[in-house]
Amino acid sequence: MTSIDVEPEISTDTPNEERALLSDMIRQTLSDEIATGRLRPGLSLDEQQLADRFGTSRTPVREALRQLSVHGMVEIRPRRGVFVATVTREQIMDMFETMAELEAMCVRLATYRVTAAERSTLYDMHHASTLLVKNHDVDAYDAFNRSFHETIYKATRNQFMATQTAAVRGKLAAFRRTQLRRGDRLVQSHAEHGEILHAMARGDGDESARCMRAHMLNASHALMTYITELHLG
Amino acid sequence: MTSIDVEPEISTDTPNEERALLSDMIRQTLSDEIATGRLRPGLSLDEQQLADRFGTSRTPVREALRQLSVHGMVEIRPRRGVFVATVTREQIMDMFETMAELEAMCVRLATYRVTAAERSTLYDMHHASTLLVKNHDVDAYDAFNRSFHETIYKATRNQFMATQTAAVRGKLAAFRRTQLRRGDRLVQSHAEHGEILHAMARGDGDESARCMRAHMLNASHALMTYITELHLG
């Protein structure tokens, strides 16, 4: 149950769109289960079965599946059925490489546009994360890591770019999660963050981009052997 | 918009999924009309009206609208209706900047991975386009331009990146179309393509990326005044 329906009725500043649609609930649940691999690639998704499971009719299930197909999480074969999208090792590698490039692109712009306050926040977060590394607190570090990167997205001053990058990151979240548990990735990740911040502090966008690209490619490389066994073995 | 078919080639190995679904037809039609501005931002889309117009029931219309909402072309306010997404000038600028960065990222990788045959194709296309520039054949140049850029996407050897970039390009297509008609953008565009190819030929990825970024930003700048009157004036 990952229903993040945190909706206190108090909408202070944001008109907080109410999302009480069954199709949204179903979509989010299925999205999670596909991302985490609980629903295996290639699996056939029967509309009636899902409807029974969620205690609804087929209608909202269909709408959820249609939406998932847009992002390629499921494949719709007209009149034949809906299947959990099969992700090949090559596709995952492509996604990681793209992710690395997107992050590099973000940090380059962020280097030129980050505010003093934001830079300070990044340093604070970075230093605080030292403790998590020492304690090998993988979950906490993963959470910090996401905040760290999303702070950088925001510093691009480009909402669209931030959203796009976050979307790709989200798609890879399931794979990335396991990666930090391997060996000394935590220590290495922390050190690489330091290099990125150093380059940003010097205002060297190209260099911060290079560091970020290396950082992301290291992370992905640390993972690919793992992925190979996990999804294709 | 599931997959921006970058290649309309005959897929020999892929059984070429037939898409004879009403919801797909409706989605594509609406997508076009929104992209071209025929359906103005903010417009309320009544399900029954659309159903009448397409001669169907509300069901496929709803599915089409749900899919369009994923890419943000329409906004769904639960129980209140569906509206054509409102695009602000700032959002458009963000999208163009992102586009420039994505293209730069693609051409950098392409520089390192392009095959001799592809490079040759790019040069052929480029030289052939000289005639289009002389004749001020904007439509033909626009078509060439898309091919040119999509050939570069393909040369990245990264399918995911190519698809992502093509998707963003598609989103901006409506705005871009008008841009080439202004002044001597055609001549300038052609010259900039030449610079990009030159950098690629030298194998200088960083430089080709810089040229591409400049190329795209020039194009977008040539457009922003236009857009301002068009969508917000």
Add this chain to the structure above:
DNA sequence: GATGATTTGTACGTATGTATA
């Protein structure tokens, strides 16, 4: 602010196309 009209969200029915024996 209450009431009626309109529209959405969901359930349900049915025929056509796909799979299977």
Add this chain to the structure above:
DNA sequence: ATATACATACGTACAAATCAT
């Protein structure tokens, strides 16, 4: 290959929420 079973795609019905008066 034919027939049977079945899931999907689409249509229709209805309840609840929103809006208009």
